[in-house]
Each structure stands twice: as structure tokens, then as C-alpha cells.
Amino acid sequence: MTRHHAFLVSVLAAxxxxxxxxxxxxxxxxPTLASLRTPPSPAFTVxxxxxxxxxxxxxxxxxxxxxxxxxxxxTVPKDYAFELSPYWLVSQPNLSWNDDVTRSVAxxxxxxxxxxxxxxxxxxxxxxxxxxxxxxxxxVTSGHMTQATQDALGALETMLSQSGDVFLRMVGEAGLDxxxxxxxxxxxxxxxxxxxxxEITALVLESDEYREVMSRAEDVAAKREGFFLEVAxxxxxxxxxxxxESRAFRKRGIWAxxxxxxxxxxxxxxxxxxxxxxAPNEDALDWGGRAVYSTADYALSLELVQRSPFDLTxxxxxxxxxxxIAEYRVSPATWIIASFGKDRVKTGTxxxxxxxxxxxxxxxxxxxx
Amino acid sequence: xxxxxxxxxxxxYQVKQNTPIFFEARIGNGQVGGTALRLNGSSIPVxxxxxxxxxxxxxxxxxxxxQSITTVKDISKTTNNTSVEHTLSGGLSTEVFPYAxxxxxxxxxARYFITYVLS
Numbered sequence: 262m263t264r265h266h267a268f269l270v271s272v273l274a275a276x277x278x279x280x281x282x283x284x285x286x287x288x289x290x291x292p293t294l295a296s297l298r299t300p301p302s303p304a305f306t307v308x309x310x311x312x313x314x315x316x317x318x319x320x321x322x323x324x325x326x327x328x329x330x331x332x333x334x335x336t337v338p339k340d341y342a343f344e345l346s347p348y349w350l351v352s353q354p355n356l357s358w359n360d361d362v363t364r365s366v367a368x369x370x371x372x373x374x375x376x377x378x379x380x381x382x383x384x385x386x387x388x389x390x391x392x393x394x395x396x397x398x399x400x401v402t403s404g405h406m407t408q409a410t411q412d413a414l415g416a417l418e419t420m421l422s423q424s425g426d427v428f429l430r431m432v433g434e435a436g437l438d439x440x441x442x443x444x445x446x447x448x449x450x451x452x453x454x455x456x457x458x459x460e461i462t463a464l465v466l467e468s469d470e471y472r473e474v475m476s477r478a479e480d481v482a483a484k485r486e487g488f489f490l491e492v493a494x495x496x497x498x499x500x501x502x503x504x505x506e507s508r509a510f511r512k513r514g515i516w517a518x519x520x521x522x523x524x525x526x527x528x529x530x531x532x533x534x535x536x537x538x539x540a541p542n543e544d545a546l547d548w549g550g551r552a553v554y555s556t557a558d559y560a561l562s563l564e565l566v567q568r569s570p571f572d573l574t575x576x577x578x579x580x581x582x583x584x585x586i587a588e589y590r591v592s593p594a595t596w597i598i599a600s601f602g603k604d605r606v607k608t609g610t611x612x613x614x615x616x617x618x619x620x621x622x623x624x625x626x627x628x629x630x
Numbered sequence: 631x632x633x634x635x636x637x638x639x640x641x642x643y644q645v646k647q648n649t650p651i652f653f654e655a656r657i658g659n660g661q662v663g664g665t666a667l668r669l670n671g672s673s674i675p676v677x678x679x680x681x682x683x684x685x686x687x688x689x690x691x692x693x694x695x696x697q698s699i700t701t702v703k704d705i706s707k708t709t710n711n712t713s714v715e716h717t718l719s720g721g722l723s724t725e726v727f728p729y730a731x732x733x734x735x736x737x738x739x740a741r742y743f744i745t746y747v748l749s
Contacts, residue, residue, distance in 0.1 A: 319710075319732075346708055352730050354658035354713040358705070361660050372708075414705070418664045418678060421701040425666025426673055428741075429697050438671045441695040444640075444747060451640045454745075459638055462743060466636075480737050481662070481705055 293582075294564050297531040297547050299516040302344055303396030303495030304377035307514045312342035312379060321350050339391060339503070343378040347371075358414055358483075362406045373400040383499070391503045392511065396495035404487030404522070413481045424474045431465045432458075486522040512537040527553040531566075544571040549582075560588040564602075584615050596621045633738030635731050640745040644722040645692060650685035651720035651748070655700050658713040658730075663702035663740075670694050681719065696746040704733045704740070712740040721748075
């Protein structure tokens with residue numbers, strides 16, 4: 262960061278701190294686009310929890326073990342969080358990365374489907390209540406792998422093949438070539454051969470020469486672009502006193518997030534339907550969208566969010582939020598953000614102006630969803 | 631190296647007299663990897679998209695040793711499973727040698743170091 266940038270950041274930080282109380286107080290209830298996006302674990306979202314420990318079984322037997330151990334008590338398990346991706350529970354030996362460059366709808370749905378289950382204590386001491394939530398999330402379409410990613414994976418393949426050439430040469434020189442001759446002529450058993458082969462392998466894997474070769478195997482973050490449609494749903498039931506017989510349906514949430522990425526443009530839509538039997542005033546359909554034009558140094562975007570409650574009254578009305586956002590990068594991980602626009606009307610205030618200036622720190626490569 | 635795993639094995643494959651064979655490696659679970667081969671201590675260029683010819687026409691491959699290593703890097707956010715299928719053909723029969731192992735952590739490497747004794 263240059264001295265000029267450092268000064269600019271300091272001034273803006275001070276301005277942001279001074280401006281923050283008014284802006285933040287005025288917007289605590291406003292739904293943001295990010296809050297409407299398809300949640301990663303719908304069951305946890307509709308239940309309103311962030312579990313500290315989530316069971317993520319990796320095999321079908323792990324799934325069975327998890328359920329059996331939790332259901333053994335004969336009641337609804339308490340404070341249980343579980344998430345799995347059915348497609349990845351078993352090995353997929355026929356799926357090469359080239360096969361995943363493009364996906365049909367069926368392939369996208371099966372490869373990205375995840376299921377979540379959670380329980381939590383939501384009652385009080387005098388009236389114990391256990392809530393159970395189930396959810397699912399999947400991508401109906403998931404774009405295609407970028408050409409840059411395909412090129413990077415192709416280069417990684419070549420590099421890994423070359424590292425294999427080095428490895429085989431080194432194990433040969435370390436004595437495996439001589440051992441091969443004895444194996445081919447039947448002067449050593451396969452069991453004895455394997456023991457010696459593993460010893461030689463360990464030596465080569467620890468060698469500086471081989472480690473140096475493998476250090477060139479850079480990580481590749483596979484990136485996709487094109488049209489994406491992510492959908493999710495979550496449902497909650499309440500169980501009084503932890504009894505299955507006393508179950509009552511409480512809440513459902515449905516999300517859809519279409520998006521399209523091409524070049525410097527990123528278009529995102531959001532749709533959220535919430536329906537809660539115990540709090541009908543909260544029932545609403547929220548939808549919106551954001552168009553982003555971004556470069557390495559700046560980004561411009563427009564964001565619209567509309568809230569449509571199902572039961573309209575004098576105090577519960579349709580409202581929307583429309584904001585323009587400009588972002589400028591002053592250092593690799595520091596961005597100045599300016600927002601201006603109209604917020605939705607909130608109870609107890611007539612303020613609808615959005616005018617914010619602030620700093621954001623982002624170390625991720627992809628800043629937008 | 632941390633997170634890396636190794637599969638080591640030795641198999642026998644029956645060849646036809648004075649006839650080359652073909653080797654193909656298929657890497658599954660959406661992971662990325664590369665294969666290297668050596669026949670009796672000599673490196674063989676590998677065709678990354680299809681079968682690789684092992685030996686020349688008229689070459690007797692009996693009592694030869696084919697060393698293969700397939701190095702797989704975990705690039706998947708959704709699984710740490712890796713798998714490799716080696717297919718040998720052109721001999722008395724076509725045989726598939728499937729292997730699978732899970733890397734210990736994200737972005738780990740699995741090495742499948744498989745020896746084929748040609749008989």
C-alpha cells in the first residue's frame with residue numbers, strides 16, 4: 262500500500278466510524294440480498310441455529326451409525342445437526358474431471374444435492390419443545406467449467422505425470438530396478454518384493470529432489486461460469502415434550518437463486534418464500550436481484566430487494582430496497598465501499614435513505630456470489 | 631507429505647507371445663492426476679487420453695516388469711475420495727485393476743504405485 266493509499270484508508274476509516282451509528286441503526290431490519298440467498302444448510306436456517314458441531318458422514322455405514330446412535334433413545338434427538346451429499350457417499354470411479362466440465366440437469370442435481378437435518382430445544386423450562394428441521398439444497402443447473410480452469414487442470418495433469426517420471430527413475434536408481442529383475446525371474450516373492458518396494462518408496466518420497474518436483478503441483482480452485490440455478494427448501498416441526506405423537510408443523514422456507522456469470526458481469530436473482538404458522542405476520546415473499554460489473558480494481562452494482570408480506574395491514578406493507586454500490590480497491594484486500602439509494606420503510610421511522618461509506622476487507626478471490 | 635496417501639500393489643498379467651499390450655489409467659471422483667510408466671527400467675511416454683502401447687510388435691514381453699505410478703491430487707470440494715482404474719489389454723484377457731483411497735485432508739495427494747509382472 263502506498264503512503265497516499267494509507268492516508269486515504271485512514272481518513273475513510275474515520276469517516277466510516279463517525280457515520281456508522283446513524284446508518285447501522287437505520288438498517289438493522291432491512292433484508293439484504295445476501296440474506297435472501299439460498300442457504301448452504303436450509304435445515305439450520307429455518308430452525309434459526311448455527312450448530313457448533315455438524316455430523317457429515319462420508320459413507321453409507323456412517324449414515325446408518327449416526328441415525329442408530331441418535332434414535333436409540335426412542336425420542337426426538339436433541340441438539341443434533343447432520344448434513345450429507347448422497348452422490349458423494351460412495352466412490353465415483355467413472356467420473357473424471359473432464360466429465361464434469363458440463364453437466365446435464367440430472368447430473369447437476371445429483372452431484373450437488375445435499376440434505377440437512379437438525380434438532381434444537383426451542384421451548385422453555387415449563388413447556389419443553391423440541392424442534393426438528395429437514396432441508397435440501399441442489400443446483401438445477403451449474404454452468405460449465407471455465408476455460409482457464411480446464412487449462413490449469415490440464416497443466417496439473419502434465420505436471421503430475423512428469424513427477425511420476427521422476428519418481429520412477431528415482432526408485433529405479435534406489436534399487437527397485439534390481440529388485441524387478443529378481444521378481445521377474447521368480448527369485449523373490451511378491452510379499453517380500455512389496456516390503457522392499459515400500460521401503461524404497463518411503464526414501465524417495467522424503468528426498469529433497471522429489472519434494473522439489475512436487476512443490477510445483479499448485480492447487481487449482483475449479484471455477485465455473487454460465488447460468489446457475491440453486492434451489493433449497495427447509496421444513497420445521499415442533500415436538501412437545503420430545504414426543505413423536507405430539508408433532509406439529511411450524512415453518513417452511515423455499516429459496517431459489519438464479520445467477521449468470523460472463524466476463525466482468527455477474528447477475529444474481531434471489532427468491533425466498535417464508536411461511537410460519539406460529540408467526541403469520543412474518544410470512545412473506547422476498548425477491549430481488551443484483552447486477553455487478555467488476556474489474557480487478559473496482560466494481561459497480563445495482564441491487565433491488567422487494568418484500569411482499571402475505572397479510573397486508575396498515576403496518577405491514579409491501580416495501581423495497583434499491584441501492585447503487587461502488588467499490589474501489591485501495592490494497593489487495595481492502596476496498597472502499599459507497600452505497601446510495603432507497604431503503605424499505607420500517608416501523609417507527611420515516612428514514613428510507615441509504616447513504617453509506619465504509620471499508621471492507623476481503624481475502625477471498627471471488628468477492629461476489 | 632501431510633495428507634498424502636500411498637497405495638502399493640503388485641499384480642501379474644498374462645501376455646501373448648511376441649505381442650504388445652495396452653495400458654490405460656482412468657482417474658475417478660472428479661479428481662485430477664497423471665500417470666508415468668517404466669518397462670524394465672525404461673520410461674514409456676503415456677497417452678493421457680487413451681490406451682498406451684507397451685512394447686513393440688514382435689517384442690516378447692514375458693518376464694518383463696511394468697512399473698506404473700498414478701499421482702492423483704484432490705481438487706474436489708465435495709469429496710476426499712480418489713480412485714484409479716488400470717486396464718491392461720492385448721494379453722490373454724482384458725483385466726481391470728481398480729483402486730481407491732481417501733486423502734487425509736483437502737488438496738492432499740494419493741499415489742497409486744502399482745507393479746505389473748508380465749508373464
